[in-house]
Amino acid sequence: MQIISKKELLSAEIALGVAILLQVAVWRTNHHLFGSQYLIILAEIVLIGILALFANMKTVHQRGVYRSAALAFLGLISVGNISSLVIVLNELIVGTSDITGLQLLSSAVAIFLTNIIVFALWYWEIDSPGLTQKRWSKSDQDFLFVQQNSKEKFPNWKPEFFDYLYLSVTNAVNFAPADTKPLTRSAKLLMGLQAIVSVFTLALVVARSVSILG
Numbered sequence: 001m002q003i004i005s006k007k008e009l010l011s012a013e014i015a016l017g018v019a020i021l022l023q024v025a026v027w028r029t030n031h032h033l034f035g036s037q038y039l040i041i042l043a044e045i046v047l048i049g050i051l052a053l054f055a056n057m058k059t060v061h062q063r064g065v066y067r068s069a070a071l072a073f074l075g076l077i078s079v080g081n082i083s084s085l086v087i088v089l090n091e092l093i094v095g096t097s098d099i100t101g102l103q104l105l106s107s108a109v110a111i112f113l114t115n116i117i118v119f120a121l122w123y124w125e126i127d128s129p130g131l132t133q134k135r136w137s138k139s140d141q142d143f144l145f146v147q148q149n150s151k152e153k154f155p156n157w158k159p160e161f162f163d164y165l166y167l168s169v170t171n172a173v174n175f176a177p178a179d180t181k182p183l184t185r186s187a188k189l190l191m192g193l194q195a196i197v198s199v200f201t202l203a204l205v206v207a208r209s210v211s212i213l214g
Contacts, residue, residue: 012121012131012161016048019077019117022110026084048073070131074121081114085201092204108204112172115201119194120168124161126186142187143167146179172198 088107125131127142145163147154163180170178175195182188 008160008162012124015117015120015161015165016073016077019081019114022114022117023077023080023084026088026107026110026114071125074118074125074131077114077118078122081111081118082197084114085111085197085204089200089204092207105205108201112198112201112205115194115197116165116168116172119171119190120161120165122190123164123167123187126184126190127164128159128161142182142184144181144183168194171195175199 084107088104088111092104121131123143127140143159143164145157145159147157147159167177167180170176170180171191171194175198177191182191
């Protein structure tokens with residue numbers, strides 16, 4: 001069973017905080033389009049409270065509450081980010097509001113960065129103990145990292161959150177992992193979904209940048 005360190009958990013918590021701040025930045029920029037999205041922020045804050053309350057889980061019931069809250073939290077951030085992308089794309093196409101090109105561009109960049117963080121958390125969750133700190137064994141492996149094929153050089157190596165963050169960055173930019181292979185359908189599904197979100201977000205950035213420069 002793999003056990004995550006406090007340092008690794010802290011890195012993931014910082015990434016979560018950055019993702020929430022980016023979402024707030026997007027919704028504040030587009031306040032008249034995203035009024036209902038603040039319900040998601042409120043729900044995320046409630047779930048953070050639950051995660052903090054059950055951080056030192058001991059009983060089976062407490063672990064169940066913690067894991068359910070953690071998965072709900074990741075799901076909410078994912079839904080919030082994708083819905084933000086849909087509304088910003090609609091604004092780019094329809095162009096009926098007073099949002100400036102620079103505001104749309106900054107929103108797209110925030111969405112792109114949130115996309116990287118969210119999917120890094122999902123990869124970490126399905127392939128390692130992740131935020132839910134579930135039990136993990138070799139048979140649960142969803143990704144194959146290059147270090148895992150070099151046992152002589154890396155005999156005790158195990159992926160940590162930073163490795164999944166790097167995987168997420170390369171998939172968002174290249175639409176394919178640099179040195180890591182997805183082994184399961186769930187891993188491939190997540191990577192495909194991230195690539196689709198990334199394509200539309202980058203298309204928004206390019207289109208708006210061309211418009212601004214023009």
